[in-house]
Amino acid sequence: MSPIALADRVERMRESPSVAAAQRVRELRAAGREILDLTIGEPDFDTPDHVKSAAVAAMDAGLTKYTAVNGIPVLREAILSRMAERTGLTFTDSEITIGGGAKQLIFLALMATVDAGDEVIVPAPYWVSYPDMVVVHGGTPVVVDCGESDRFLLTPEKLEAAITPATKWVILNSPANPTGAVYSAAELAALAEVLARHPHVNVLCDEIYDEIVFDEAPCPALLSVAPELRDRLYVVNGVSKSYAMTGWRLGYGIGHPRLAAAINKLQSQSSSCPSSISQAAAAVALSGDQEFVAESVASYRARRGIVFDLLSEVDGLTPALPQGTFYMFVGCAGLLGKRTPAGDILKTDQDVVLYLLDHAAVATIAGSAYGAPSYLRISFATSEEVLRAAAAGIAKAVAALA
Ligand code: PLP
Numbered sequence: 064m065s066p067i068a069l070a071d072r073v074e075r076m077r078e079s080p081s082v083a084a085a086q087r088v089r090e091l092r093a094a095g096r097e098i099l100d101l102t103i104g105e106p107d108f109d110t111p112d113h114v115k116s117a118a119v120a121a122m123d124a125g126l127t128k129y130t131a132v133n134g135i136p137v138l139r140e141a142i143l144s145r146m147a148e149r150t151g152l153t154f155t156d157s158e159i160t161i162g163g164g165a166k167q168l169i170f171l172a173l174m175a176t177v178d179a180g181d182e183v184i185v186p187a188p189y190w191v192s193y194p195d196m197v198v199v200h201g202g203t204p205v206v207v208d209c210g211e212s213d214r215f216l217l218t219p220e221k222l223e224a225a226i227t228p229a230t231k232w233v234i235l236n237s238p239a240n241p242t243g244a245v246y247s248a249a250e251l252a253a254l255a256e257v258l259a260r261h262p263h264v265n266v267l268c269d270e271i272y273d274e275i276v277f278d279e280a281p282c283p284a285l286l287s288v289a290p291e292l293r294d295r296l297y298v299v300n301g302v303s304k305s306y307a308m309t310g311w312r313l314g315y316g317i318g319h320p321r322l323a324a325a326i327n328k329l330q331s332q333s334s335s336c337p338s339s340i341s342q343a344a345a346a347v348a349l350s351g352d353q354e355f356v357a358e359s360v361a362s363y364r365a366r367r368g369i370v371f372d373l374l375s376e377v378d379g380l381t382p383a384l385p386q387g388t389f390y391m392f393v394g395c396a397g398l399l400g401k402r403t404p405a406g407d408i409l410k411t412d413q414d415v416v417l418y419l420l421d422h423a424a425v426a427t428i429a430g431s432a433y434g435a436p437s438y439l440r441i442s443f444a445t446s447e448e449v450l451r452a453a454a455a456g457i458a459k460a461v462a463a464l465a
Contacts, residue, residue, distance in 0.1 A: 076195045088426045099425045099453040101441040104240070106307040106389070108362075111355040114306060114348045121343030130339050132331045133323070134161040134315075138342045141349040142315050146298075149273070150287040157320040160327055163337045165271045165301040165314035168326065170196050171333075172267060172297050172316065175325040177202035177231055184225045184233040186217040187434030188392065190240045190269070194434070202231065206434055211383060215242040215392065215435075219253045226261050233258075236269040238282055241433045241440040242392040243385020245276060248283040255289030265295045271314070274305035274356050276387040277364050294319045304388075305356055306348040311341040363389045366443040366450055373454035374441075377461050389444040392430065396437040401464040409464070412437055422463065423456030 084102040091098050121127075126135070133139065139156055146154050162168040169192070177183065179201035185193045186209045194204035207225045209215050222233065235254070237246045246254075258264055268285050276282045286296055301314030316326070330336065367384070370391055374382045379397030395415045402408055403422070409415050412429040416439065419425045430438025443450055 072199045072201070075198050079191055079195075084426065084428050084432075087420075091420075091426075097424060098420075099423075099449050099456060100445065101443075101450075101453055102426045102428050103442045103444050105309040105444060106304065106359060107444045107446065108307040108355075108359055110307050110311070110344075111348070111352075113351055114308065114344050117347035117351075118311075118340050118344040121340050126339050126343055128339060130336045130342060132327045132336050133159045134336070135339065135342050135346070138315075138346040138349075141346045142317070145349050146317055149281060150284050150290070152286065152290055152293070154317055155320075158317050158323050160316040160318065160323050160330070161337055161342065162314050162316070162326075162330060163312040163334065164303060165269065165299045165316070166192060167312075168299050168301075168314050168316040169193075169267065169269065171326045171329045172299070172318070172322065173197060173200050173202065173232075174329055175322065176265070180229060181231040182227060182229045183231055184217075184222070184264075185434075186221075186234070186236075188215055188239070188241050188430065188438070189234070189434050190236055191432055193234050193236075203229075205230070208434075211394070215239065215244045215383070216246055216250060217254065219257045222254055222257045223260075226257075226264055228263070230261070230264050232265045232267050234267045234269065235285065236271075238272040238276055238385070238387025240272065240388055241390050241428075241430070241435075241438075242383060243388040243390050244383075245279070245282050245386040246285075247279070248288050251283055251285045251288040255285065255292060258289070258292055258295070262295070265297065266292065268296055268298045270298060270300045272304055272388045273300060275360055275363060275389060277360070277367065278386050282387060297322060302345045302348045306345075307355075307359065308341075308344070308348060311338070311344060313337055313341040313345040315345075363443065366445075366447060367391065369447055370441065370443050370450050370454060373451070374457070377454075377458045379461055379464075380457070389442055391441050391443060392435070393427075393439045393441060394437060395430075395439050398461065398464065399437065404463050412439060415439060419457060419460055423453070423460040425453045425456050425460075 177200040181202045183197040185204045197204040297318035299316040302308040381394035416429045427439040
């Protein structure tokens with residue numbers, strides 16, 4: 064019997080490399096190996112108790128049925144006031160979309176807008192999912208290299224040069240996965256000036272890490288810096304990262320009512336609505352006590368300092384200090400060309416990842432998965448103990464190279 068033939072659009076897509084990395088760690092652990100896992104893309108903290116209690120209360124109150132496609136009223140209110148607080152602008156229900164995570168909303172926004180031949184500007188290093196989400200809808204990702212000298216961020220000149228008549232979107236992710244880089248208000252204003260000259264270009268602002276910042280809080284929002292672009296922006300956020308709720312699958316987005324209606328139509332025909340229980344929990348996360356956010360950010364800040372100091376001492380590694388998120392992008396160009404004790408030459412960042420996995424039992428992700436070869440992404444959403452042990456293991460493995 065021949066297997067079901069898959070649609071071309073699925074064949075064009077790659078599996079998410081971060082999901083694949085997590086799977087590899089699970090396999091190694093299942094085979095009995097102890098792995099220090101620095102691939103983790105989610106907080107290591109548990110969801111705060113008051114949020115869990117809200118979910119239990121929602122179930123007890125019978126909130127166990129389908130909801131409106133743009134969410135239960137308390138969640139909508141919480142999103143509207145959160146967005147008003149963040150941007151100084153007011154929004155209405157007709158601009159709200161909710162989904163099973165920010166990821167699903169980005170997917171649906173692209174599905175709603177991208178036709179074959181449309182281009183989407185994706186600054187690299189990028190979050191692994193953006194290019195594939197563009198490709199699956201028949202669009203063309205236009206990857207723009209943003210090097211370390213630009214703090215891995217898109218410059219106005221590079222934006223201007225990448226725009227064509229076919230450009231539909233530019234994706235801005237701040238704070239960024241995988242680099243932790245954050246656009247300043249001035250940098251956003253400079254990009255907005257370019258965008259003002261190109262009214263056909265829309266901006267997808269992925270702000271999922273907006274609360275996890277170490278210097279300037281809150282992290283600047285394009286919407287407040289350039290409110291005149293409002294009709295062309297889709298701002299995506301969620302509760303996964305700030306409130307340690309990755310498994311609850313709840314994200315939200317704010318956009319022009321026409322775009323919001325299109326996304327809601329797709330949502331209504333695919334999943335009807337996200338979980339009613341997660342919606343109730345998210346409403347409390349967004350509008351309730353915010354101490355958890357401050358405490359977890361303080362913890363990430365301390366861990367960032369530890370990892371940065373330890374890896375800075377390793378010859379051949381060049382960590383870039385992140386301004387937000389719980390990721391660090393570590394240059395490994397200095398290790399390429401070196402010989403392992405087994406006699407193999409490290410030719411690529413992927414070779415470095417495999418070497419560290421084998422010799423130090425430390426799992427990292429290759430920068431090439433993020434469109435930036437010669438780097439490693441490490442996550443510091445794990446205990447100080449694991450971070451210290453991993454850094455020591457990396458230092459030892461690197462010292463063994465010739
Ligand atoms: N956007 C970025 C940049 C991310 O790193 C992630 C998760 O890793 C997401 C979106 C997805 O968030 P959610 O859990 O809300 O789908």
